[in-house]
Amino acid sequence: MRYSRPRTGNRLRRAGVVAATTALAVAAGAAPAFAADVDFDLDVNAGPQGGGNTVTASASGLLASVTTPGARFVVGANTTCPATYSTTSAGSLTATVTKSDDDTAKIVVPAVALGSTYRVCMYVGTATGSVTQGKTTAIEAYVPEASTVSITPNAANPATTASPVSIVASSSGPWLQNQSTVSAIFTSATCPATYSATGATTATVTKNAANTTATISAPTTLTNGATYNVCYYNGTANTSVLLGKGQYSLVPAVSLSPQFGPSAGTNTLIIQSSTNFMSSGVTAPGVIFTRLACPNTYSNASDYVGASSPLPTKINNMRLSVKVPAGVVLGSSEASAQYKVCVYGGSTAGTSKLIAQPLNYTIAASVTVSSIAPASGPAQGGQEVVITGTNFPTAEGAQVSASLGGSELTNIKVNDLGTTLTGTTTSHAPGATTVSVTTLAGTKSALGTPYAYTYGITVSPNTAPVPASAGANPPIYIQGAGFSNLTPGAAPGVAATTTGAAVYLVDNTWYAGNQASRPVNAGAKAQCYDITVITDNELICTLDLYNGLGTANILGTAPTNTVPVGTYTIAIVNDVAAVGGPVADVGFSRISSGSTFTVASY
Incomplete structure (x- = not known):
């Protein structure tokens, strides 16, 4: 100061x-x-x-x-x-x-x-x-x-017996040195040069041994919505001199969304409360951003960045929007920085009063996302991907996360240059997803660089002998993703289902031809029955190797004889009725090493 x-x-x-x-x-x-x-x-x-x-x-x-x-x-x-x-x-x-x-x-x-x-x-x-x-x-x-002291907090809800508020005043040095007794008053007027309780509310002060702080329990009789001068004296006699002064406001708490954003601003924040904190004649609220404490009245000083282009917008008595000014920036060597967001009843310097408790807002360098490799992978996750971009935070413990269509990546690592982010996919329903990276600058979504979850599955066990009877058909356990939406339709020993979800044992001809339009005689050799979806990521069923499907149209094909010895693939179809018509790739599970199944002669 x-x-x-x-x-x-x-x-x-x-x-x-x-x-x-x-x-x-x-x-x-x-x-x-x-x-x-x-x-x-x-x-x-x-x-x-x-x-x-x-x-x-x-x-x-x-x-x-x-x-x-x-x-x-x-x-x-x-x-x-x-x-x-x-x-x-x-x-x-x-x-x-x-x-x-x-x-x-x-x-x-x-x-x-x-x-x-x-x-x-x-x-x-x-x-x-x-x-x-x-x-x-x-x-x-x-x-x-007399010191102009820093008061913490300088804004709070009214104190009550059940919810007391402790106020601590401090200055740059031992401003209470050589003072055996310290007193204080709260007044709406200018602090008098010597102690006077007339028209003021008194308070008991406790100073620390280093003579650097004075602590007060805020009086419960202070008026809500008012701003007070807090005046500290070296006693309670009418000759006791002013040692220090600060300001304290009784204002409601508000919330900020989002609480993070990019350096140089231009993004929009919403400030809101559960109370009508702008109901008392507030038509054009003022907002400033600062790395210091919020002053109790609006200020145009160089340490404060006002939101002026456009001005903050009052939505209703409980809510306002504000565009972050371009002057809310990082220093030359900063990875992130915290600002206070201060809300006032107007924007007149020295007059407009604080009407809400200060908010914390953190900025960081804005990230970019340019690509992801590989661009597709199994729906059950587990694949390592590399996202390329700029300004990914590199500091130890820095806040950074990434997701594909809302499914978080795990084991995230950022290279020293902050240009690549490596992570492991988690499960997601099959389909195209948006790549998003979240840092203290907010969330950046790359709409032009989608990642496709394909219907990959893993089967256990992955081998079984030719059964001697229907009762010897093997149960199998399948892991993947997006199973919650499946409606199983197969039954044992009957014609192949014509509607709903199905699990087939198929040969290579199943994957031949146009991937978006399956041939109806697509190489299905057997079907699973008693399909039970356990979770979105797992299901169980019984593979009917004893009653294999014919080679004709799989829709409505009756079982014929046992499945020949050989190596096959387990395939899941979301809706059998779509087979043979134009359907998205994600309607079928993908071939993978985990979906291979062998019918053996032993």
């Missing part, structure tokens, strides 16, 4: 004085080792009690020939700086300094206290005996002020 205070009086232009002094010294033939006792400016000469913030000291030639400067803050705007860095005095505080260049340095403010004014003294180093190099003048003295 940047602090400043008004400066008055005429400023001495020190650069000219330094240059003139140096010129005189050179003319006298005695160039000094350092430009000692330079008066320097501070870019910010007021800040929070307890310090922890950084200020910049500057003057022409301030740190010429100085490599590792040191600094002290001494009480009193005109107090003489200690002669050396190691010289101690009452109220003298050491500070860390980082040289930027010969003219400027960054100083981390030490644990300064309210009620004191400090001269900042610069030294040529931090070793014993390091002498002074420069100092601030009286008008450049550093003055601690």
Whole structure:
């Protein structure tokens, strides 16, 4: 947080004085080792009690020939700086300094206290005996002020006895140092300079041992929908001074969908609640995105990205849509980043109040999907596929998933370049599916690169002898996918079924010809009966090897004699009535090593 205070009086232009002094010294033939006792400016000469913030000291030639400067803050705007860095005095505080260049340095403010004014003294180093190099003048003295504290949470539902809300205030340094008692008030007015409970709600404060946080249990009497200034003091007397201040809003929780999206935005989010959180005169809500905490009033500052093109749209009192601004982006080396989404009653800076609790929104680089190989595989899954594209996350533990028509891939691995994603298919009903990859940037579906699940099956056992009787027909167990929709129609020892699903033992002629239009005498040698679908991925049936089908039209063909010894394939037909007409490939199971069945002579 940047602090400043008004400066008055005429400023001495020190650069000219330094240059003139140096010129005189050179003319006298005695160039000094350092430009000692330079008066320097501070870019910010007021800040929070307890310090922890950084200020910049500057003057022409301030740190010429100085490599590792040191600094002290001494009480009193005109107090003489200690002669050396190691010289101690009452109220003298050491500070860390980082040289930027010969003219400027960054100083981390030490644990300064309210009620004191400090001269900042610069030294040529931090070793014993390091002498002074420069100092601030009286008008450049550093003055601690009440901290603008960070309150967590800064927005919540009203507290109740059953559901208390704990509020923690913190600042950049030990802003509660030297304070034995800390009090607080909640007020809709500006925080008074000294403690006053008039027109305010009081609260008990507990500070931590490091003097960096103050914790309050939110009062249960605060008004829902209101925004309060929370003011912290060093006691409850009317002379107790303001130590810090922040804001707290009592607003409802809302939800965000989706919670993830691509860097550079332009996608649309929906914000909604179970309450009418926009019913109180809200017609044109404002929304900003920020990596900081949501301010309690709308802000146009550079740290906040407003949704303005188009403006957020109020759908009803419980719901609004917002287009993510193009300025919601990743840093140059970031794989992902989290933003806060802040909703206001309008978009007037400093006036429009927060009307909902802050939301978390995560962005990542948008992925592309260009191809998948192979482009088809068995419906029961188990096939390794490689998806090619860009911006697949490579970090350890990064969120990435992929699916084919909603069936998730397993064992996902991404190459180091983020250009290929390898995974194993899971079961899916036969048919063409869409390839989708999901990351923190959202889900990218590649409509032009489909993957086809084919009707592959696995049979167990995969061999049986020629049966001596109908009672010796073997039961078989079939694994695949999409079985839930099958309507079995075969019965033992009767003509082949003409409708519904069927399981056949077929020879090679079954797979000859046009795959989309099966010949009616397609090489069926036997059928399964007592088909029982166990799950979508498995069924059992009894293979009627004793009553084999004839070689004529399989529709309505009566059983003839036992199936000859040989190697065959188990095939599933979704609907026998479609055999012989134009049907999709997925109406039939595919030949595979797992579907081979041998009728043996033993």
